[in-house]
Amino acid sequence: MIRYIYANALAAHPTLAETMFRDRARQFKERQGWDVAVDAEGLERDAYDALNPLYVIWENADGTHGGSMRLLPTTGATMVNDHFEHLTGGAINSALIWECTRFCLAPGAPAHVAAALMLAGGEVLQGFGITHFIGVFDARMVRIYRRIGASPDVLGSSGTGRDKASVGLWNFTPEANARLSAASGILPAQSRAWFEAAFGSQAQPAKTA
Numbered sequence: 001m002i003r004y005i006y007a008n009a010l011a012a013h014p015t016l017a018e019t020m021f022r023d024r025a026r027q028f029k030e031r032q033g034w035d036v037a038v039d040a041e042g043l044e045r046d047a048y049d050a051l052n053p054l055y056v057i058w059e060n061a062d063g064t065h066g067g068s069m070r071l072l073p074t075t076g077a078t079m080v081n082d083h084f085e086h087l088t089g090g091a092i093n094s095a096l097i098w099e100c101t102r103f104c105l106a107p108g109a110p111a112h113v114a115a116a117l118m119l120a121g122g123e124v125l126q127g128f129g130i131t132h133f134i135g136v137f138d139a140r141m142v143r144i145y146r147r148i149g150a151s152p153d154v155l156g157s158s159g160t161g162r163d164k165a166s167v168g169l170w171n172f173t174p175e176a177n178a179r180l181s182a183a184s185g186i187l188p189a190q191s192r193a194w195f196e197a198a199f200g201s202q203a204q205p206a207k208t209a
Contacts, residue, residue: 002120002191003057004198007049019065020057021045023106032138048072048079048101054205056120058113060106067113070102071124073205074134080167084136087156087167092134098124100135100170115148115183122180123195125172128205133170139163149179 003016010017021043028034028044038044051072058066072078074092078099081091092099100121105113121133135152137145139162145151152168159165181188 001059002116002194003055003059004120004124004195005055005057007052007055010055015063016057016059016065018043019106020055020068020104023065023068024102024104026107027104028102032140048077051077054124056117056124058109058116065106066109067105067117068102069100069104069117069121071121071133072099072101073097074099080134080136084156084165084167087158087165088134089156096129096131098128098130098133100133103135103137103141111147112184112186114144115150115180116186118145118148118150119177119180119184119186119191120195121170122172122177123191127195127199131171134167135170136165136167138165142166148183150176 003013005013005016025036025038025042025044028036029038036044037046048070054071055068056071057068060066073095074081074097075095078092079101080088080099081093085091103114103117124130125133134155137152142151150170152170155167155169157164157166177188181191
């Protein structure tokens, strides 16, 4: 199932939180070789995790992490503005645009998990009245986004081959929502129910740091 959890509430979900940060270390440090900080317990966190982001998490039946992504409004500090502004032609700062980073899949995660996360992203867009997500992604993610029918509009890229990094922009359309629902095997009503279980029918985003 999908969980929507702000950073300041992660302590109430210790197994889910620990396995998420551990899977992030495995994906970004071990498999992809990114220059990220991993602590002595094998967990990957960065400065943006301290800003009370919203985590969208696929929780496995045993309570562990199956996949996740991290969301922050661009009205505050973001990875795109701090490190990739050269790819966007200027800072992105809008209450209607949120940043999506740390898209992570647990080792052996079923194919539907990536689509489920993007479907949940659409719920956030609709529920919070946001128009777009912006995010940095590497070459590996191009295939995943294409497979689940959630390819972004690319604003800029640098590097080549496996080292290519791009900034993309996603919005919500009924057509994309239908594709993601089909790819994930999750009915729209179920997807909406998970969102409303977290935020109610009149959703309001929490404040970030």
